[in-house]
Amino acid sequence: MLCAPFGSWKSPITADLVVAGSLGLMEPTLDGEDVYWTEMRPTEKGRYVVVRRTSDGVIQDVTPPTYNARTRVHEYGGGATRVRDGAVYFSNFADQRLYCQLPGQAPQPLTPATDPPGALRYAAALVDARRNRLICVREDHRLAGHEPANTLVAVPLDGREDAGAILIEGHDFYASPRLSPDGSQLAWLAWNHPNMPWDGTELWLADVTAQGGLTNVRCVAGGRDESIFQPEWSPDGVLYFVSDRSGWWNVYRLREGHVEALAPMQAEFGLPQWGLGMSTYAFESAERLVCTYTQNGLWHLSVLDTRNGALQSIDAPFTSIHDLRAAPGRVTFVGATPRRVAAVVVWDISAGQFIVLRTSNALDLDEGYLSLPEPLEFPTEGGLTAHGLFYAPRNRDYEAPAGEKPPLLVISHGGPTGATSSALNLSIQYWTSRGFAVLDVNYGGSTGYGRAYRQRLNGNWGIVDVDDCCNGALHLARQGRVDGNRLVIRGRSAGGYTALAALTFRNVFHAGASYYGISDLETLAVDTHKFESRYLDSLIGPYPERRDLYRARSPIYAVDRLNCPVIFFQGLEDRVVPPDQAERMVEALRRKGLPVAYVPFEGEQHGFRQAGNIKRALEAELYFYSRVFGFEPAESLTPVRIDNLPDTV
Numbered sequence: 203m204l205c206a207p208f209g210s211w212k213s214p215i216t217a218d219l220v221v222a223g224s225l226g227l228m229e230p231t232l233d234g235e236d237v238y239w240t241e242m243r244p245t246e247k248g249r250y251v252v253v254r255r256t257s258d259g260v261i262q263d264v265t266p267p268t269y270n271a272r273t274r275v276h277e278y279g280g281g282a283t284r285v286r287d288g289a290v291y292f293s294n295f296a297d298q299r300l301y302c303q304l305p306g307q308a309p310q311p312l313t314p315a316t317d318p319p320g321a322l323r324y325a326a327a328l329v330d331a332r333r334n335r336l337i338c339v340r341e342d343h344r345l346a347g348h349e350p351a352n353t354l355v356a357v358p359l360d361g362r363e364d365a366g367a368i369l370i371e372g373h374d375f376y377a378s379p380r381l382s383p384d385g386s387q388l389a390w391l392a393w394n395h396p397n398m399p400w401d402g403t404e405l406w407l408a409d410v411t412a413q414g415g416l417t418n419v420r421c422v423a424g425g426r427d428e429s430i431f432q433p434e435w436s437p438d439g440v441l442y443f444v445s446d447r448s449g450w451w452n453v454y455r456l457r458e459g460h461v462e463a464l465a466p467m468q469a470e471f472g473l474p475q476w477g478l479g480m481s482t483y484a485f486e487s488a489e490r491l492v493c494t495y496t497q498n499g500l501w502h503l504s505v506l507d508t509r510n511g512a513l514q515s516i517d518a519p520f521t522s523i524h525d526l527r528a529a530p531g532r533v534t535f536v537g538a539t540p541r542r543v544a545a546v547v548v549w550d551i552s553a554g555q556f557i558v559l560r561t562s563n564a565l566d567l568d569e570g571y572l573s574l575p576e577p578l579e580f581p582t583e584g585g586l587t588a589h590g591l592f593y594a595p596r597n598r599d600y601e602a603p604a605g606e607k608p609p610l611l612v613i614s615h616g617g618p619t620g621a622t623s624s625a626l627n628l629s630i631q632y633w634t635s636r637g638f639a640v641l642d643v644n645y646g647g648s649t650g651y652g653r654a655y656r657q658r659l660n661g662n663w664g665i666v667d668v669d670d671c672c673n674g675a676l677h678l679a680r681q682g683r684v685d686g687n688r689l690v691i692r693g694r695s696a697g698g699y700t701a702l703a704a705l706t707f708r709n710v711f712h713a714g715a716s717y718y719g720i721s722d723l724e725t726l727a728v729d730t731h732k733f734e735s736r737y738l739d740s741l742i743g744p745y746p747e748r749r750d751l752y753r754a755r756s757p758i759y760a761v762d763r764l765n766c767p768v769i770f771f772q773g774l775e776d777r778v779v780p781p782d783q784a785e786r787m788v789e790a791l792r793r794k795g796l797p798v799a800y801v802p803f804e805g806e807q808h809g810f811r812q813a814g815n816i817k818r819a820l821e822a823e824l825y826f827y828s829r830v831f832g833f834e835p836a837e838s839l840t841p842v843r844i845d846n847l848p849d850t851v
Contacts, residue, residue, distance in 0.1 A: 203598075203599060203600065203601050204599055204600050204601070205600070205601055205602070205603055206600055206602070206603075206637075206836075207602060207603060207606060207637070207833050208595060208602050208606060208607075208608040208609060208637030208638065208685075208833075209608075209609060209636055209637045209638060209827065209828065209831065209833040209835070210636070210637065210833045210834050210835060210836055211595075211597045211599070211600040211635065211636045211637045211836060212599070212600075212836035212837065213571060213597060213632070213635035213636050213836070214567070214568075214571060214635075215567070215571060215628060215631050215632050215635045216632075216837065217632065217816075217817040217818075217820040217821045218817060219565065219628065220628045220629055220632055220816065220817070220820060221244050221245070221813040221814075221816045221817050222245075222813070224244060224562055224563045224628070224813075225241045225242065225243060225244075225560070225562045225563070226241065226242030226243075226244075226562065227239060227240075227241060227242075227536050227544050227545070227546050227560065227562050228240050228241075228242070228525055228536065229280075229281075229282075229283065229479055229525050230525060230527060230534040230535065230536060230546050231285050231527050231534070232527060232528070232529040232532055232534055233285045233286065233287065233288065234257075234287070234288075235256070235257035236254055236255065236256050236257060236288075237254070237255045237534055237546070237548060237559060238252060238253065238254050238255075238264070238283075238285045238290070239252075239253055239534075239536075239546045239559075239560065240252055240253070240271060240282070240283060241253055241560075242811065244811055244812060244813035244816055245813045247805070247811065247812050248811020248812055249270045250265075250270050250271045250272040250282065250295070251263050251264075251265045251270075251271065252264040252265045252271050252283055252285075252290055252292060253560070255559050255560075261559070261560065264290055264303065265290075265292070265303075266308065266309065269292075269294050269301070269309060270294060270295035270296060271283050271292040271293065271294065271295075272293065272294075272295040273293035273295070273298065273323055273324060273325040273478075274295070274298060274320065274323050274341075275293075275323045275324065275325035275326075275339055275341045275352075275478060276325075276341070276375075276476075276477070276478065276731075276732075276733040277731045277733060277777060277778055277808070278476050278477045278733070279325065279477055279478070280325065280326075280476075280477025280478040280479040280480065281325040281326035281327070281339075281477070281478030281479025282325060282479070284327040284328065284329060284336070286329040286331070288304070288305045289302060289303070289304050289305075290302075290303045291303075291312070291327055291329070291336060292309075293323070293324050293325060294309070296319065296320075297315060297316075297319045297320060298316075298319070298320035298321075298322060298323045298324070299311050299312070299313045299314070299315065299322075299324075300312040300313045300324045300327070300336070300338070300357060302359065310361075311363055312336070312357050312358075312359065312363065312364070313357060313363060313364065313365055313366065314363040314364070314365055316344065320343070321342070321343045321344045322340060322341075322342055322343070322344065322365055322366075323340065323341040323343070324338050324339065324340055324341075324355075324357070324366075325338060325339045325341075325478045325479070326338055326339045326377060326378060326379060326478040326479055327357075328379055328380065328381055330356070330381055330385065330414075331385075332385040333356075333385075333414045334358065334359045334360060335356045335357060335358050335359055335414070336356070336357045336359065337354065337355070337356050337357075337369065337379050337381065337388065338354070338355060338357065338366070338379065339352065339353075339354060339355075339376050339377060339379070339478065340352070340353050340354070340355040340365075340366055340368075341732075349732050349735075350732050351371070352373070352374060352375050352376050352732075353368045353369070353370065353371040353376065354368070354369045354370045354371075354376050354379055354390060355367060355368050355369060356369055356414060369388075369415070369416055370390070370406075370408070370416060370419070373392035373393065373394055373404075374393065374394045374395050374732075375392065375393050375394070375399070375733070376390055376391065376392050377390070377391040377392075377399065377403075377475060377478055378390055378391045378432060378433055378478075380433050380434060380435055380441075381410075381435070382435045382439055382441075383435055383437060383438075383439055384439065385410060386409060386410055387407060387408065387409055387410060387441075388407070388408050388410050388416060389405065389406065389407050389433045389435070389441055390405075390406050390433070391403050391404065391405060391406070391424075391430055391431075391433065392404050392406055395735070395736040395739075396736035396737075396739035396740060396744075397426060397736075397740075398474075398619065398734075398737055398740070399429065399431075399474070399475040400429050400474040400475065400619055400649070400656065401426070401427075401429060401740060402424065402425055402426040402427050402428055402429060403424050403428075403429055403430045403431075404421045404423070404424040404425060404430065405421065405422050405423040405424045405430045405433055405443055406419065406420070406421050406422070407419075407420055407421075407422045407441065407456075408420070422441075422456055422461075423443065423445060423454070423456065423461055424445070428445060428446065428447045429445070429446045429451070429472070429653070430443050430444065430445050431443070431444040431445070431451060431471075431472035431473065431475065431480075431482075432444055432472065432480065432481060432482065432483070434483070434484070434485065436455075436485050436488050436491075436508065437485055437487060437488040438488040440455055440456070440457055440508075441455065441456045442454065442455045442456075442483075442491070443455070443456070444471050444472040444482070444483075446472065446652075446653045448463070448466060449652050449653045449654060450466075450467070450468055450469060450470060450652050450653065451470045451471050451472030451473075451653075452464075452465070452466050452467065452469075452471055453465060453471055453483065453491070453493065453506065455508075464506060464508070464511045465506055465511050465512070465513040467495075467513075468497070468652065469495040469496065469497045469502075470495055470496045470497075470649065470650050470651075470652070471483065471493060471494075471495045473524075473649065474617065474619045474620060474649050476617070476619075476620070479525075480524070480525070481524075481525055481526050481527055482494050482495070482524070482526055483506075483526060484526055484527045484528035484533070485528060486505075486528045486529070486530060486531070486532075486533065486551065487530060488508065489507060489508055489509055490505055490506070490507065490508070491505070491506040491508055492504075492505055492506075492526065492528050492533050492549075493505075493506055493526070494523040494524075494526055494535070496621075496650045497650075498577055498589075499575075499577050499589065499591060499621070499622065499624060499644065499650060500521045500577075500624055501520065501521055501522050501523040501524075501624075502515060502516075502518075502523075503515075503516040503518040503520065503523055503549075504516055516549075518537070518549070518556065519539060519556065520537035520538060520539055520547070520556075521538070521539050521540060521624040521625070522537065522538040522539070522544070522623050522624055522625035523535050523536070523537050524536050531550070531551050531552055532548055532549065532550060532551065533548070533549040533551065534546065534547065534548050534549070535547055535549075537556075538623075538624075538625030538626060539624075539625070539626065540572075540574045540575050540624050540625070540626055541569060541572060541574070541626060542561075542626055543561055543562045543563045543565075543625070543626045543628070544561070544562040544625055544626075545558045545559070545560060545561040545562065546558070546559045546560045547559065563628065567631075568598070570596075570597075570598030570599075571596065571597055571598060571631070571635045572596065572626070572631055572635075573593040573594055573595065573596040573630075573631060573634035573635070573640075574593070575591035575592070575593055575624050575642070576591065576592045576593070576594070577589070577590075577591060578590045578591065578592040578641070578674070578677075580673060580674050580677040580678075581673065581677070582646070582669055582670050582673040582674075583666070583669045583673070586646070586658075588643070588644070588645055588646060588670040588673065588674065589643075589644040589648070589651065590622065590641050590642055590643040590644050590645075590674050591622050591624060591641075591642045591644075592639070592640070592641050592642075592678065592683075593630055593634045593639065593640040593641075593642070594608075594634070594639055594683070595608045595634050595635075595636075595637045595638060595639055596634055596635065597634075597635045597636070597637065600637065602637065606685075607682065607683070607684055607685040607686075608637055608638060608639045608684055608685060608688075609637075609638055609639070609684070609685055609688035609689070609690060609827070609831060610638070610639045610640070610641060610675055610678060610679070610684035610685065610688065610689050610690065611633055611638045611639070611640045611641070611690045611691075611692060612640075612641045612643060612671050612674060612675050612689065612690065612691040612692070612711070613630075613640060613641065613642045613643065613691075613692055613693065613697070614643055614645065614667060614671050614691060614692075614693035614697040614698075614700035614701050614704075615642070615643070615644070615648070615693070615694075615697050616693070616694045616695040616696050616697045616698075617647075617648075617695075617696050617697070618645075618647050618648075618659060618663060618667055618696040618697070618699075618700065618741070619647060619648070619649060619656065619659075620648065620649065620696075621644055621648045621649045621650045622642040622643070622644050622648075629820065630642070632820060632824075636824070636835070636836070639678070639683065639684045641674050641675065641678060643670055643671050643674050645659075645666065645667040645670035645671060645700070646658030646659055646662075646666040646667065646670055647659025647662075647663070647666060647667055659741060660740050660741065661740070661741070661742065661743060662741075663699075663738075663741035663742055663755070664699070664700070664703045664707075664723075664742070664755035665755075667700045667703075668700055668703045668704045668707065668708060671691060671700060671701075671704050672704055672708050672710040672711075675689045675691075675710055675711070676710060687712065688712060688831055689710060689711045689712055690711060690712065690713045690714060690715070690827065691704050691705065691711045691714045691715075692714060692715035692716070692717070692823070693715075693716065693717065693719060694717040694718060694719070694809070695717070695718055695719065695720070695778065695779060695808065695809075696719075696720065697717075697719070698716040698717050698718060698719015698720060698779075699719050699720035699721070699723075699757075701714050701715065701716055701719060702714070702716050702719050702720070702721055702757040702768070702787070703755065703757055705757070705764055705766060705768060706757040706760050706761070706763050706764045707755075707757075707760065707763060709765075711766060712766050712830075712831075713766055713767045713768070713826075713827060713830045713831070714766065714767075714768045714769075715768070715769045715770075715771070715823050715826070716768060716769070716770050716771070716784065716787075717771045717772075717810075717819070718771065718772050718773055718776055718778075718779045718783075718784070718808060718809070719770075719779070719783070719784070720779055720783055721756065721757045721758040721783050721784070721786065721787040722756045722758045722759075722783055722786065723738065723742060723752040723753075723755055723756045724745070724749065724752040724753060724756060725780075725782070725783065726738065726779070726783070727745040727752060728745070729780060730778065730779075731777060731778060734778070738752075742755065757787065758786055758787055758790065761787070761790040761791065761794055762794070764791070764794075764796065765796070766796070767796060767797035767798065767826070767830045767844075767847070768787075768791060768796070768797075768798055768799075769798070769799040769800075769801070769822065769823060769826040769842070769844075770784045770787065770788055770798070770799065770800045770801065771784075771801045771802075771803070771810075771819050771822075771823075772784040772785070772800070772801070772802050772803070773802075773803050773805075773806030773807050773808065773809075773810065774802050774803060774804055774805075774806065775804075775805060775806060775807045776806070776807050776808045777807065777808065778807075778808035779808060781802065784800065784802075785800070788800040791845075791846075792845050792846065795846050796846055797830065797844050797845065797846045797847040798844070798845050798846065799822070799826055799842050799843060799844045799845070801818065801819065801822050801842060803815045803818075803819075818840070821839045821840060822839075822840070822842040824839060825839040825840070825841060825842055826842060826844065829844060829847060830847075
């Protein structure tokens with residue numbers, strides 16, 4: 203075994219390896235004997251492609267090379283495709299039109315072109331076969347100077363291009379339209395500003411007339427202080443949904459006008475609806491509901507007997523499970539483990555087999571280079587406990603000099619309403635296999651620990667999350683597991699804000715990285731998209747009434763308190779967090795004389811999807827830390843310009 207300082211270990215998990223062949227896998231679905239899913243391909247500039255696996259095992263692309271099956275509803279998208287009887291309905295990213303693609307044929311537009319392109323956006327479609335139409339969410343951007351209008355619309359499938367007839371309007375947001383098995387009732391979710399869907403949503407129900415309109419429209423569950431997630435009809439016509447009315451997202455159903463809880467427990471069967479099309483449960487039959495839930499950061503697969511509410515755990519080799527869907531005898535989902543990357547999986551119930559159809563990366567890594575996540579609880583402010591996943595450095599070929607402790611890289615996840623995952627993440631292993639320790643923090647406000655934990659962040663964004671990230675790092679330093687003089691924090695989007703706030707308002711970390719992070723909360727409040735335009739009301743306070751809080755918690759107005767090096771990464775087409783959020787911060791740090799680097803990317807939006815840019819960001823961040831902390835990386839890295847630091851380009 204070789205002896206070398208932490209950070210300088212040579213690793214087979216290179217940046218090329220992280221991006222080469224890596225796929226984002228999402229939304230698998232069963233259609234007869236075929237299985238479909240969507241792949242996000244960094245090597246194709248982040249294009250989304252619908253893929254089909256036939257019953258004889260043949261896997262082939264469905265989406266032609268000139269199309270990109272991705273919607274921009276809510277800007278975050280999701281629910282861009284629907285498959286039924288071999289027909290694929292999808293939203294195309296470039297023009298946001300809905301298309302129908304029949305087997306062996308080119309896609310045909312269902313909705314008209316707009317000027318400018320993409321002014322009408324569609325998502326979460328369902329097929330109303332009885333009336334030969336799609337029912338979906340539509341987001342209308344045609345009225346300049348006004349907030350986009352969200353509605354539920356019906357788009358005909360008769361061959362003419364139609365923008366869609368409005369079925370229901372009046373709420374700020376809509377999601378999850380669901381048609382009953384006999385086509386007589388439509389259920390959906392709706393909510394209004396300033397709520398986000400994890401704060402409070404309403405479950406609505408209506409009868410569908412012979413002409414296709416809605417009547418007897420009524421709210422059957424939910425409200426401003428109850429979050430409803432994923433309504434679904436059972437095969438025998440009972441409406442199910444997930445609600446956090448007990449403090450935890452659990453499964454309920456509406457039967458004969460009464461809401462019934464099934465298998466109540468302190469676990470989360472729901473998710474924050476950042477995107478459309480999410481699914482944590484599905485019906486294998488009227489009697490068997492296959493579901494997944496999370497406890498203590500790990501996901502579990504189970505079967506709920508709808509007759510008696512009994513929950514049977516399934517011995518599945520996955521600790522991360524999402525996008526679950528089912529058909530008689532079969533279940534499909536995207537699953538991962540701490541040792542294996544995400545994969546499209548089919549569970550053959552009768553055979554008791556889990557069959558992997560596609561992995562997000564075909565690499566077969568030696569486990570001697572993999573660090574496994576350790577669930578970590580640590581004390582934080584107010585006598586409370588916070589959570590995270592800790593990864594120790596691991597590389598079978600190296601050990602550190604006696605007495606040396608590893609640098610710690612703290613990750614603050616995005617959202618901020620989100621959660622870390624136990625799934626094998628090659629980007630994390632990139633760091634741990636080089637000798638970094640990593641703490642992936644589920645700070646107060648994260649999902650997976652109940653509504654009360656989620657609400658810790660209400661009014662306290664920039665405080666609770668920052669405290670938890672700092673306290674997690676200090677906890678590990680006090681235990682002697684990491685070097686207390688080499689603590690680093692990094693984050694993306696809202697996690698980038700937490701990182702910048704920790705670097706600015708606390709004196710814990712010695713360097714940091716912001717990926718399209720927020721530096722000016724006030725600018726974000728007045729210059730962001732509709733979905734998040736009132737999000738800060740709950741996280742900070744109403745604007746402009748509490749403008750004082752927005753400025754007080756914005757790193758850009760307190761640069762004088764920041765005293766360590768920072769590197770910034772930014773997509774230049776980002777509409778969620780515009781580039782000036784990073785550029786103003788960079789310029790302020792340059793003027794102050796602090797070491798600072800700025801790496802902008804043409805053609806990237808909110809989140810990097812192009813392989814070359816993902817690679818460049820990883821290597822640039824490692825180069826930055828090597829210069830700041832004075833270690834020599836094992837591989838040759840393309841230098842990045844670091845202002846105010848001698849001997850860098």
